[in-house]
Amino acid sequence: MFKLVSILLITLLFASPFCLEAQNSRTERSSFYLKGNVVESETNKPVSRVNVEISGGAYTTTNIQGDFSINAKIGDELIIRSVNFNTVYYTVKDQQHLTVKVENAMEIPKASSVRKKSVDVFKSYIDSAKIYLKKDAKKSIEYVTKALESVPGRSATAAQNQIAFETLGDINLYYEQQDLAIDNYNRSLLSGNNIDIRIKLAGAFRKNKNYQESITEYSALLKSSLSNYQKVQVYEGLGDTYKAINDGSRSVANYQQGLAIATKHSITPKITDLNSKIGEVFAQSGAVEEAESYFGNSLNLSKKEGKKRAVEEKNKVADFYNQNRDFEKEIQLREETLDEIKSLDDGTIEADQNSPLTPQRQNYKIANAFVGQEKFKEAIPYLEKSIVEADKKEDLLVKKDATRKLSELYRDIGEYDKASKSYERYANVVDELYAKKDQELSQAARFSKEITLRQTRIASLENDRKLNESRYKLAVENQELIQKNNLVQKWVIGSLILIALLLLYTAYTQYKSVKQQKYANNQLSLKSLRTQMNPHFIFNALNSVNSFIASNDERAANKYLSEFSQLMRSVLENSEEDFIPLEKEIDLLELYVKLEHFRFKDKFDYNIRVSEKLNLNEFVIPPMLLQPYVENAVWHGLRYKEERGKLEIEFEQVDSETAKITITDNGIGRKKSQEFKTENQKKQKSKGMGNIQKRITILNEMYKDKVDVLVENVYDNEEGTRVVLILKKD
Incomplete structure (x- = not known):
């Protein structure tokens, strides 16, 4: 009697599950x-x-x-x-x-703080968007937004727009928002043709069930210049689209075209994928032997690619054996799959509850295979394992199916108590799943709305320019209407403004021309003065050689000429330069002073001091600017001195922008030097000093007080001369 009541109870439970669910719902949701x-x-x-x-x-x-x-x-x-x-x-x-x-x-760095490297910042944000693509869609889209906002100027470049909208399309496609993906890929292609993006667009058309558009795009791609890998992708995509519309023959034909190219060029992953897909199409059409042959190829090839790929392929082939009721082979493959899933490292398989590569789903499918063989008792342990794993992973869908199937098996083998308990668990899971689905629907709606809003913000960045153009056109049209009402007045005002602008432009052009001419004249003058400087210097030096020869001192003359030739080489090397480093000028000056000291050994001693604080590489000076001052000190000051004289040349840094050069001699002074001159010498002006003064005047005019010179007596009796040059860095 009790057994009969139990049977009736089970029958009632299975006949009206929703009544029990509603009752449980009312109990649980107080x-x-x-x-x-x-x-x-x-x-x-x-x-x-x-x-x-x-x-x-x-x-x-x-x-x-x-x-x-x-x-x-x-x-x-x-x-x-x-x-x-x-x-x-x-x-x-x-x-x-x-x-x-x-x-x-999370705070994202503001683009304004990194404007100097906008290209790097843009790329950095896009890379971040790709990292978060499969983790957090909102964050990923936010990074795309920041990437576009980080670009200086009014709008991003065509290349940047293409990358940004392609990334958006990838995000949409991953989260199964195919219509948005199509829109973003099309926006991306507006910035320029890109084969990879067109391949993605064709795939998005297929996933959005725009099959004809997908076929058209793939067919157009085949007429383009493609790499071998891209050709394989296009043929594979065509095969996928024909498969989706149940055109098996064309699907296989395209898959085989892709397989031939992949095999020829050793594109290994695609060889495995295409063998597998051809097997699927043959399986759908009932060509079991052909399907089994291709699946055998894909199984062997997948083992060489790694455990994850092998597991995926084993699951697919197991599904094929299930469809053909070859349960023994199916169970064997799923057992292997279970072992390999456990051996995979954490994170190798994504934590996706809908993925078939989870222990709970594999256990459930093994149980179903046993049920297909009517081996109910063998199926029960696998269902129990499936329930335990599903409970751990909070996979309510598998838990629901497994608990119901377990209840049915207990009922079929006559264990009605266990069947009743299993069904109670099933009813509780259904109630929990109902609540979860309700929540997921709410979250999905909110997610879709937020994604759309965020994408709209990005689209608005690109549309701003078009909107501004529309506003400008509207303003122009408005202006035209106003001008029609007061045409004469506007024409007069416009003419006056135009005349004023023309006058301003003419004045500016003339000013610029005069300035350029003046600059050119200054450059020519400097060159001319430098050209004059060299013969003057050579003439004075040759006088020195002449004096040695006149005194029959050939050895001294030869030594002097050797030193002089070294100096002349350096002078000529720098003769075409407007400025040379201060260090080079010091080297030239040392050579020159050495020559003069060689000639007038008994007349003076010299000392050249360079401050350690002076950074010689930071300052530049016109070549041969200091030599005439030193020459004057020797020839007009120290040469006429009865006792041994002294020449001091000092280089020091005043501040970060200024250097000071001091040339000091204790010679007879400028006044007495003038008295020693002959009448003929008095009539002639000093070429060296006059040349230098002109050069300094022109340089200061061109470079805003580049050099400042002060010449003064050293002693109160007007003996000794000090020349102070102030040299500016810029």
């Missing part, structure tokens, strides 16, 4: 007051005035201590939001006190 608090994740400090609400229900805020209390039910979605942190979504699981830890919204 309301209660959920208490909790909101704290910062790093400091654990309470956060006050936070918005706390139940989706579609009650609302409250946290107090000063960060505490809240709100009317809720099991399965409700709790939303905690504030402008100070990222919104937190939480599913109510029980009545326990809840602590919500929040983090400040």
